[in-house]
Amino acid sequence: MNQTPLNAIALFVALLSGSILVGPILHIAPEIPFAFAALVLALVVADTFGYQGKGMTLFLDGFARLSPQYRQRVIHHEAGHFLTAYLLDLPITGYTLTAWEAQQQGGGQGGVCIETPVDFSETNALEQVERYCTVWMAGGVAETFIYSEAEGGKDDLRQLRRTLNRLHMNVKVHERQAGNRARQMIRSNWDAYEALVQAMTDRKSVAECCQILGQHCTVAV
Template identity: 45%
Template sequence: MEQTALNVIAISIFAMTLSVLLGPLFHISPFIPAVTTLSVLGLTTLDGLAWNGRGITILLDILSGEQHRQRVIHHEAGHFLAAYFLGIPVTGYALSGWEAFKQGQPGLGGVMFDTTALLEKKVNFTEMPLILDRFSTVWMAGIAAETLIYGESKGGEEDRQKLRAALQWAGVSQNSYQQKERWALLQAKNLIEKHRSSYEALVTAMKQRASVEECSQALHAHWQ
């Protein structure tokens, strides 16, 4: 089950327990919190089975504050910029679960790029490490962008999972995963800092929900 769903369940149980304890003080019937909690648990379970947790994520996106939405934009702009300057085609982006749903995407949002080069079996074996390095940098660029702007990263666990899955697929020793992550994170930070003007222009464009082509033009126009 998705971590978000588990968090919702935990909060629901805690809220029910608290309401039962405080209910007599405020003359609240114990049936009200019980029914409410059971309803939330039922909907959470249904969402997990039918939508793989997308419903909860969309709801949390809608209820999230402006600071969270700005952080998401800066995170995804890091992915977009790294992909652009490393020659990996960006095919689209969504900045929330709701946007992803409206676009018909199977995921919960983010930047989508062409992974053909990584999965292509005809790629020369000597080229694979270079291709893997580029994709690793792109996956860690969201965390790098958040860290540069906010001093820390609150997202990125899914990005780390993608990187680890690629390293495993490529036959990289598990003992080297953390080293590869740190290397890719450093490369991503350096790339964003090198193209800081382009990054800021991209953030502005993504806030306006500009097209992929318009975002690419914004990056190129501020390329120094």
């Protein structure tokens, strides 16, 4: 099951427990919290199996984005992906910063869209994997620079580890190396990163973001 519905269920269970405790004080009939919980769980189950959890993702994402701090964290995370993809000359086709934008563009939970090979060829698998792994790690690395820890990036790590396992490559070694490369690239191009964060905050297009990076980037690897 997707982690989002599980988080939603945990949240509503906590709310139900709280309503049961305060219900008598507020003179709320005990049947009301249970009926509400049953309705919510039914909606979560229907959304999970009928829509792969997209509805709950949109709801929770929209709720979280009421916080300016959360919105800025997302932008800093995605700017890390964008910058490293640009430096590694990977094709950036677009970016979204909310689940709603992602749904409008065809699905997913948002992020920087990069053309990824359906399969890595044997002749250049290592070089390709290293480039993509660096980009996958860069979001969490960028968050860590700003906030000391990363809250996002779980899907990035899953994609990285799934790819490395499929190619029978050492996951721990390549994950650590990719994180170090991403860290060095962002640190060496910090002015470009900050300019990109502002550009993405202003919702500049991919072409405009790339133009801004071209004016600031100095180190590719």
